[in-house]
Amino acid sequence: MSIDLTRDGSVAIITINRPERRNAMDAAHYRALSEAWIEIRDDARIRAAIVTGAGDQAFTAGADIKSFTAAAPPLAELMLTQQGQLLNRGLELWKPVIAAVNGDCLGGGMTLMLATDIRIAAPHARFGVTEVKRGLFPANGGTQRLIRQLPHALAMELLLTGDSVDAALAERWGLINRIVPADTVMSVARNYADRICANAPLAVQAAKELALRSWDVDLPTGLRLEQLMLRLLQTSEDIQEGSLAFSEKRPPRFTGS
Structure with missing residues (x-):
């Protein structure tokens, strides 16, 4: 149960490694993810990054809701706007990031994907911001990036219904770049990364x-x-x-x- 950061040449790979919880993340995982993004930002040897989830069921289901709704954090933390920066919340990372979506991309997983630059998905992946079904709304950029990346009516459909769409529809809407066979998602993502790394x-x-x-x-x-x-x-x-x-x-x- 971890956030794994590996480096292969000029490419960094973040794996959200909690498959038994559909790669959902509690506060400790989010802290580790923040540290991984900062390391990628600051390591000049890294020219591109890939983010994916462990297993073949989920990219990430986002926040582990039970761990966050049990007790609200102190109100003072609301003013710590630079604390725990993420790719989709406040962190300025100009190195290209590729999402290798190997399964369901829901909630916070969707808001993470929206902050990436290129998105490769398996045919069985589903996409949605489901928070309104649980009394919340998609924070960490969900209400901000969806409306910029999709036509208004499509973005509002996802935001307000909380329904998910399959990979074929996500591709047609332009949410993802390509659908590829599930066993090639990482290799295709790596091909994109290598082509980017060959550039200045x-x-x-x-x-x-x-x-x-x-x-x-x-x-x-x-x-x-x-x-x-x-x-x-x-x-x-x-x-x-x-x-x-x-x-x-x-x-x-x-x-x-």
Whole structure:
């Protein structure tokens, strides 16, 4: 019962390892998950990450409801807005994250997936924010990201009914990138990660940051931010390596500098 973080070359893999509880997470698991995301953010050797769940039944069912509804935390904790940051709650992580959805992706699992960049799913996966069926609502970005990533009527259908949808419908709605055979979910996710890691890491992170920040700025401001970031990257060693590799007809060797 743990949050497992492994590194294979430039790729970090987070496995939510609690299959006996459908990979649901209590407070201790959320703390460990926060620490894993921070390590990925701060380790310059890591260029991309994959998050998945143990077993073949669930990506994660999200919060272990029983552990959180038994007793509310002290009200003072509400003001600790930087405590226990997660990918879907407050943490700024510009390295690409791929969700390998190997089973049900419900509640907090769905809000976690919504904060990832590329999503690969098994055919039997289901997706939903079911919290309203239990007297709650999908926090940690559920009410914020769904409405940005889906058309209004579809987002509100999920938020207000608490119903789940199958992988085929999730793919048609654009919630996930691809459905692949269950036994290939991780290998396909890894293929995406390897292709990303072959690119210039500073450029990849800049592209992700600019794309996500575009949600909060007007177009002229976004275009100006692009211009400034591009000018900054023009001073990098990687842009010189990319140009040289192109002229020499060889794969580039990017260092992130």
